[in-house]
Amino acid sequence: MRRVGIIFNPGAGKSSFFRAIGKLLYQTFAASNYHLITGPGPFGACYMPKATQVVSLPNVDLPVAFRTIVKAFVDQGVELIIGVGGDGTLNFLATYLLELRADTVLMGVAGGTANVGPLIRFNAARLQEFDPDKLYTRNLCPLEIRLEQKLIGYAFVDVVIGDTFLGTFQGHLETFSASKFLKEGVKQPQLPSQDLGCFVIKKGIQRFEVKHIAQIIASPLYYTQFYKGKAITGALCWAPFLGAAAAVVWTNVPIIAPQISSNFYPEPVNMGMILVRPEEQVEIRGMAHSACIIADGNPLDFLGDKTLTILTSKRGVRVAGPRPLEEDCYPLGL
Numbered sequence: 001m002r003r004v005g006i007i008f009n010p011g012a013g014k015s016s017f018f019r020a021i022g023k024l025l026y027q028t029f030a031a032s033n034y035h036l037i038t039g040p041g042p043f044g045a046c047y048m049p050k051a052t053q054v055v056s057l058p059n060v061d062l063p064v065a066f067r068t069i070v071k072a073f074v075d076q077g078v079e080l081i082i083g084v085g086g087d088g089t090l091n092f093l094a095t096y097l098l099e100l101r102a103d104t105v106l107m108g109v110a111g112g113t114a115n116v117g118p119l120i121r122f123n124a125a126r127l128q129e130f131d132p133d134k135l136y137t138r139n140l141c142p143l144e145i146r147l148e149q150k151l152i153g154y155a156f157v158d159v160v161i162g163d164t165f166l167g168t169f170q171g172h173l174e175t176f177s178a179s180k181f182l183k184e185g186v187k188q189p190q191l192p193s194q195d196l197g198c199f200v201i202k203k204g205i206q207r208f209e210v211k212h213i214a215q216i217i218a219s220p221l222y223y224t225q226f227y228k229g230k231a232i233t234g235a236l237c238w239a240p241f242l243g244a245a246a247a248v249v250w251t252n253v254p255i256i257a258p259q260i261s262s263n264f265y266p267e268p269v270n271m272g273m274i275l276v277r278p279e280e281q282v283e284i285r286g287m288a289h290s291a292c293i294i295a296d297g298n299p300l301d302f303l304g305d306k307t308l309t310i311l312t313s314k315r316g317v318r319v320a321g322p323r324p325l326e327e328d329c330y331p332l333g334l
Contacts, residue, residue, distance in 0.1 A: 003035045004132070005073030006051070007093070009085030010042035011062060012112040012168075017124075021084055021109060022047030024127045032132055037078060039069045063092060070096040073104070080105045080132070080320065083119075086112015087157050090119035091296035094142070094317045095154050105137055107320035113168045116331035117157035117296060118222055121321035123332050130322050138325045141316035143220050143246055145295055146309040153295045156317075159310055160256055160294040161199070161216035161284060161303060164192040173258040178292035178299040192254035197288035201248065203274055203281075210250050210272060216284060217255060218248040218276075218310050223329040235273045244275035245312045248282050281311035 006025055008018055026048050029036055036051040038044030043065065045054045055072045057065055070093055073081050081104050083093045090108040097104060108120035109127065118140055122130065142154040164175040169189055177190040194214050201208045201216070221227075224240040231237050236247060249255075252270045276282055284307070291303040321328050 002033070003037060003076060003078040004029055004080045004082065005069075005076075005078040006036065006038045006044055006048060006082045007066070007069050007073075007084070008039070008042065008044050008047055009062075009083070009089040009112065012085040012089060015046070018047045018084065018111065021111060021124060021127065024124065025082065025109075026050055028127070028130070029132060034132070037073060037076060039065070043069060066092045067096050067099075071100065074100055074102045078104060080107055080135075082107045082109060084109045084111040086110075086297065087114050087117040087120065088112065088297040090117065091154065091156060091298055094119060094156060097317055098142075098154060098313075098315060101315075103318065105135070105318045105320050107135070110332050113166055113173060114297065116333060118329075119156050119317075119319055120332055121319070121328060126322055135320040136322065136324050136328075137318050137320055139316040140222060140319050141220070141313045143218060144309075144311050144313045145293065145300065146311075147293065147301055147303075148306050149309065152293070153298070153300045154313060155218070155295040156220065157296045158217050158219040158256075161196075161286065161291055161308070162192060162214070162254065162256065162294060163196065163288075163290045163292060164190055164254075164257075165292075165294045165297055165299055166256060166258065167297070175256075175258060178294055179290055179302070181299050182292060182302065192257050193288075193290065194252075194254070196291050197286065199250070199287065200285045201250070201274070202283040203248075203276065206274075208272070208274075212252050213250050214252055214254045215256060216248065216250045218246060218282065220246050220312065223325060225326070226329055234271075235275060239275055242275055243277055245278040245280075246276040246282075246310070247273055248276060248310070249273045276310075276312070278312050281309055284308040284310070 110123040180188040228240040
């Protein structure tokens with residue numbers, strides 16, 4: 001019997017919504033005679049009480065719980081792991097698959113604060129019409145994030161150098177102090193800084209010293225043809241012609257911020273950008289002690305006076321979607 005593992009993020013979404021997602025997933029896979037394995041309590045069993053099997057879990061924090069459940073799924077030979085949550089949740093799951101060197105396919109279902117990355121290709125509407133036997137898979141190689149040459153994580157959406165990260169607070173999109181979260185594990189609302197000081201960015205023999213920077217953002221470019229001929233997107237229009245694998249942007253205005261909405265019209269923004277080929281890497285050194293490294297919304301570490309290295313990973317994760325990548329490269333959104 002084919003096996004599928006399903007895991008929910010207890011810290012994301014609403015219980016009523018998760019119950020609806022769990023019901024849809026159970027109906028779809030049970031009808032196709034799958035062996036359904038899920039996590040205990042809010043990790044899955046609460047929303048899929050008729051699952052075939054529930055993974056036992058000791059009392060551990062969220063990242064360790066995710067790692068334990070993913071390893072149990074892989075050890076039991078599941079073909080597909082479904083994660084219900086946001087970009088940060090799917091980042092955790094994909095990271096653990098990379099650590100385990102597992103070839104298991106990952107399927108992301110939107111259920112978090114932001115659902116804009118390439119790992120999340122399903123929402124409630126798409127679940128109502130999808131066939132688990134007709135999934136399209138693609139191999140996505142993320143950006144590797146190294147601090148003083150030590151691998152500290154991966155980014156499928158972006159790596160942000162800043163002092164805040166996005167999350168949900170009392171039902172509203174909010175920015176939280178990355179420093180407070182790293183030190184104490186507490187989500188404390190905070191507006192992003194307008195000036196983190198001076199940074200040195202290096203690519204090969206090129207060296208840029210940039211001042212009065214609010215954020216630095218590096219993103220992989222999975223589908224570069226999307227930018228072809230679109231000059232209004234700036235230097236990204238060169239990506240399909242240069243074989244770029246990633247872009248690094250620095251700006252004097254916080255870009256990852258909840259105040260960016262239909263009524264937000266900022267003053268002129270100073271922005272710099274470099275494109276990175278698959279074989280290249282970028283090094284970043286910072287001056288502000290408040291600057292943190294945030295991957296897909298998850299704070300990883302303080303930059304401090306250390307050197308951050310960003311490069312394209314040679315290993316990837318197999319990701320499931322309802323359509324081929326060239327037809328399904330748009331973010332699902334919030």
